[in-house]
Structure formats: structure tokens, C-alpha cells
Amino acid sequence: MDDVVLGSVTCPSGHLVLVDGGYLRLWSAQRSPDESGGDAAVDFEVVGSDADAAARSFDHQAGRRLYDIPEHAVVPFTAKFDEHCRAGGFGASLRPFPRRVPHRDRVRHALEAGDPEFLITGVPVVPIGGVPTGRALRVVATRGQWGWARIRIELGGGTVVERRPLGTIRVDHARFAFADADALGSWVHDDPLDGLADVVFWGGDEDAIAEEFEARRTRTPGDDTFGWVDLPVREAYRLAVALEERRGVAPERRFAVDFRPHSHHWQAMRAVRASEHEAATLAVGGADVMLAMTSVGDGFFPAHLDVDAAGAPVAVEIDLS
Template sequence: MSVLRWVTRFLDCTLVEDVVLGAVTCPSGELVLMDGGYLGLWSGNRSPDDTRQPDGIAAVDFEVVGRDAVAAAESFDRQSGQTLYDIPQDKVPQFTACFDGHCRERGLEAALRPFGRQVSHRDRVRRAVAAGDPDFLISGVPVVPVGNVPSTRPLPVTAARGQWGWRQIRIGLGDQAAAESRQLGSIGVDYARFVFADADSLADWVHDDPIDGLADVVFWGKDEAAIAEEFGASRTGTPGDDHYGWLNLPVGQASERALALNERRNAEPRRMFAFDVRPHSHHWKVMTDVRAAEHEAATITIAGADIMMALTSVGDGFFPVHLDLDASGVPTAVRITIEKDS
């Protein structure tokens, strides 16, 4: 976040309580809330066994079964509910021995039953919603699913200001006032951004691959002007993200530029700068719009659903999610807490 944008937000925080970030749509009725930077892990309807990269870690998913399955899963307390995802294959003997020992010590009749193949991420959403689990993991990253979301109309997304950034982000589900609140899980964020997305639409998400065969290369830092002169680069003029670099390069040419920048950074005399290769993927497109947006949030339409990416405003962390219910028990809003009230 630029200094000017931060100062403006700080000065305005007492003047404007709620800011409209946009709206999302959820045709499937099941909404996914997670770190948008991790969408490259999303397997859609495929098993992670089929989407794992060559250097990825083979893993196994388990279900807790037996007479005391619920008590065993709750007391073991490794993941929510009775499913345990993404246990590294080389850790399985140690993990199952630990679970068996846990059950013996407590006199619980339960066991870990492996799935034949890892459960797809779309099915993890379905299973969590059906079981009422507050969250589930994808490679250790907490993801919060919300079921029974209105599927035929846009869901407004607003943010309330806090002292240092957003105090909370709210996704409206209904018009009635909240009568009670239920805590769900927490979104784990390492890339300083949230994504709010329809569970079905994410099957078509393209995170890293260039859809049009093109990519941008940008660089910045203490010695950016000197490097720009050496490489004949100019400012890109991108709103909210005006670095030195080159736009709309064929992927091969972008890779060559990145390699040359890396070699120059390590050569003598040393230069202090960072660079980024940004393939024209869905992630690149929406993040370009996010950086240009006044409130650092933007939407992109994927498979008929409007997906929102929004910066957290405070960087990384774990962000609790609550579901507000009206007097009849109907969901009226999803709230993500950013900054706790003092």
C-alpha cells in the first residue's frame, strides 16, 4: 500500500464507516473464502493426486471411523471434523501410530481409514458444508466454506474501517437484522489477499498459466533507475502499479528478460532491486485491477460467477469468520474480522 493511500485511509477512517468493495455471485450456493494467492493449489473436481506438480509432496487423506469417531476426532484436534487431509505419504506411519496411541490412552474405539484417492477440493467444500465443519485444509492452508448462500442474486461486499486498515469485511446474504452470530473457521493468509468465490466456478480458475500466451516483467527497488537505463526499460504506466518493465511479452521472451535481470542482480557491481514475472492468468488480471482500485478490491467473472479478490489491508495473518443469522435462523451475512476492537 502506498504511503499516500495509507494516510488517506487513516484520515478518512472517522468520516466513512462502510465502504462498498463490490459484489460476488454464487450460483452453486456454496461460497469459498481463502487466501487468493493459494488458488494455484485448487484442484477443482479433480483429485490432488492428478494435479500435483512433479516436485509436489505425495499425500493421503483419512476419515476417522468407528464407534467413537466423533470423540476421537475432536480430542485428536488436528483438523476440523472427521476428515484429515494432505498427510504427507512419508509421515503416514508416524501419523497413524500417533492417532492409534491417542485412542488407546483414552479408551476410544476409532481408526483412520484412508481414502482410495485424495478428496478433490470441490468435494472438500461439499463434505465440510454437509457436516457443519467450520473449515478444512488445503496443504495446511485453512479454507472456510459457507453453504446455503443465495444463488440467484449478487451478494454485496462492504468493508468497515479500523485504525490501521479494515476492521472487518462483510458479505451480505439477506436483508434482515442479525439476531445471533456463529463462529466458523479462520482464513489463513500468506499473500495479503482474500478471495471470495463460488465453489463450482473455481474449477475454471487459471492461476499461473498465461491464457493469451503473454506475460509482463516488472522490477523495482533502490537501483531501479540504473537498471532501467541499462536494460532500456521504461515505466509501464499501470494504474496503482507503475513499475519499470515490459508489458505483453511472449512467454519465452518474458522468461529471457527475467533470467537476464536475475543474472544482473547477482553480477558486479551489485544492484538492489526485485523483479516479478506476471503471466496473463486470471490471477494476474484480477490483481492488476485490485492494484488499480481505490479500495484494493476487484472482481473477475469466471464460469458465470463474479469472484472477488481483496487485499486484507493489514498483510498476512489468521482472520476469524462469523456467520450472522436472523431471528428465524436464516443466514444474513458473513463477516471476516480484520482488526479486533480495542
């Protein structure tokens, strides 16, 4: 199988985050997740003399913290945990945090506690600690039969003597993000950084819709769809709404619409589409962040850490086979 270099990332904080790139819109950094548009929820910590055993056997999330329990489910969820403890004879209970735990703090706690992953609104995110801070880290993909068989982030030059399981990355948007945990505090997912946006559409009836809306092909590398690029965001939004309304009154017309503000996310995706191997790096918050398409669509992808004889990290590998 052939190896392909996708690019490199940097990690000044030493804490690397592996996550579905589409879910970066949920990232709260140091804010409460309530402030970043998340649903009303409560975060809990399992406490008591048998806290570790109770949390492990309850098996809802990794470790002793249970994040993002919807407010409407708090009473039955707490009752379920209490019954679990009664049945198992565990001296433990759930203690709510006075404020929901910011995502940056979830990274830090997971690494300190040795938890392999943590959740953001039910989505598993894998944190990696002890990452080299002063140099670029090469990202290499290995071809498989149908797409990438694995993606490897090179951390060191030692000889691998042990492979340690990490968590599992859930992907619903067909793309990974490999990012420094502090840099994500500067990530802008949906808002235009320059006041501009693109609107594109495609599908079986794209030619007819293009004629109706007087649209031309964008001639964008890797994404030559019909639409308009570099429009003032209000004008772009007006066109996107008009296209969606057209779909509503004529559902037999087959086409899809994207409204793409010039945010970090859409800038990165524009570069991804133009790249040979569907991966691109963007400078954000003092670090190089990578978005890379999985090449195999959505799924759950286990990650592992390879270490050398001294226990130093050599590489993180994601299995896509």
C-alpha cells in the same frame, strides 16, 4: 467507522469459499490434489464407534477427515493417532481414502458435516453454504485504525439475532478470494489465457537496472513500475530469467522481479492495484469472483455467520482488527 463498498460477488452454486487468493494455485476442483501439482500425500477418515470423539480430541483438523498428510509422515502420524486412541480408550482408527479428496468435494463434505473449515496443504479454507444463488452479493469493508477492521459479505436482508463462529482464514499473500466453489474449477492461476505476460521490477536500484536493460516505466494505473507489458510469454519469461540472473551475479543490487502471465490471478491483481480500495471482481466460470487485499498484511482472520430469527444467513463477516 466508515463503510466502503468493495464490489460484489455471485455464487450460482450456493457454496461460497473464503480463502487466501495466493493459494488458489493449489485448487484441484474435481481432480485429485496430486494432479494439480501438490506434494505427495494421503487423506484419511476417522472411523469407528468413537470416531467423532477421537477426531475432536485429536484436534489436528476440523471434523473426521484429515487431509494432506505427507507420504513420508504417514507411518508416524498413524502411530500417533493410534496411541491417542489407546490412551483415551477410543474405538477409532484411520482409514485412508483410495484417492485423495478433490477440493470441491472437501467443500461439499465440510458443509454437510458442519465443519467450520478444511485444509488445503495446511491452509485453512472457510466454506459457506446456503448462499443466495440468483443475485449479486455486496461486499463492504469497514475502516479501522490501521486498515480494514472487518469485511462483510451481505447475504440477506433480515435482522441479525445470532452470530455463529465459522472457521479461520489463513492469509500468507495479503489477499482474500471470495469465490463460488464451482467457478473455481475454471480458475487459471499461473498460465496465460492470451499467450501474453508482463515482467516488472522495483527496488532501491531500479533506475540503474532499468538503464542496463533499457526498460521504461509501464504507466500501469496503480503500479507504475519499470518493466514490459503484453509481451509474448516466451519473451517475457526470457527477460524475467535474465533479471533474476542479474540479481544472482550482483547481490548488492537491490531490486525485486515479478513475472506476471495473463492468468485469472494476475488479471485480477492488475485490477486490484488499479482500484481505489485494492479490491476487484473478475468473471470466472459463470460467477463474479473477488480478490481483495486485507489492508493489514498476512495473518489468521476469524469469520462469523450472522443469521436472522429463522436461521437464514444475513451476512458473513471477517474480523481483521
